Amino acid sequence: MNRLQGKTAVITGGASGIGLGAARRFIEEGAFVFLFGRRQGQLDAAVAELGGQARGVQGSVTDLADLDRLYAAVKAERGGLDILLANAGTGSFAPLGELTPEQYAQTFDVNVKGVIFTVQKALPLMGPGGSIILTGSTTGVMGTPDFSIYSASKAAVRNLARTWALDLKGTGIRVNVLSPGPTTTELAREVLGEDGLAAMGASTVLGRMGDPAETGAVAAFLASSDSSFMTGGEVFVDGGLAQV
Known part of the structure; x- marks a missing residue:
């Protein structure tokens, strides 16, 4: 399929995991993809794998100057932007009673502030037919x-999409949420270990972990005109975990 032929996409947190899975699928379907992430080595490896339809820009979604640099690079090379996957995120485990201000600040800075300004700064480059996808x-x-x-930060992301769908009314730009469940990524393996991955996969209705390629396929659907009558919505790719 070439549903994204000639389109330009930005994926934050795009050098690994779900972001990289989406980048692979976007490129397979014809898009040119800018990957944005903090680790230069990961970005270089991802771009080397993806080839000439990918560019890497190093920076953090929490740094507004870095975001300005990203979109300046997009404008200079491509002139505009069709697809934004605001995927960068972080989180750590701690029970009530052991939460810290530092944990709160780090999680909300990346998952909420980062999403807000990633999207807001992209808008001048987007026009009718544009698709914004929030992870x-x-x-x-x-x-x-x-x-x-972490859970509260992702609930905030869901409401941002609902509200922004109304804010963007009349622009022709759509915004939707892509919500993965347990997915086999480098971060998940690092945090959970192999036994933890197996246990988490067993908790889904399908009895296994998801693959980033499966999430990437749904991201491509939301990025394409196949989802042209969808905005303010949420699509789960979770093996049924949150559905039954």
């Missing part, structure tokens, strides 16, 4: 032990 999580709609700060 949510099953944790935004269900209780998850020891994960309240």
Whole structure:
């Protein structure tokens, strides 16, 4: 399929995991992709894998000057932007009673502030037909032990999409949320270990972890005109975890 032929996309947190899975699929479908992330080595490796339809820009979604640099690079090379996947995120486990201001600040700075200004600064480059995709999580709609700060940040992301869909009324720009469930990424493997991955996968209705390629396929659907009558919505790619 070439649903994204000639389109320009930005993916934050795009050098690994779900972001990289989406980048692979976007390029397969014809898009030119800018990957934005903090680790230069990961970006270089991802661009080397993806080839000439990818560019890497190093920076943090919490740094507004870095975001300005990203969009300046997009404008200079491509002139505009069709697809934004605001995917960068972070989180750590701690039960109520052990939460710290530092944990709160780090999580909300990346997952909420980062999303807000990633999107706001992209808008001047976007026009009718543009698609904004925010990465949510099953944790935004269900209780998850020891994960309240992250879960609250993803609930905030869900409401940002609802409100922005109204704010963008009449522009032709759509905004939706893509909410993965347990997915086999480098970060998940690092945090959970192999036993933890197996246990988390077993908790889904399908009885396994998801693959970033599966999430990337749904991201491509939301990026394309196949989802042209969708805005303010949320699509779960979670093996049924938050659905039943």
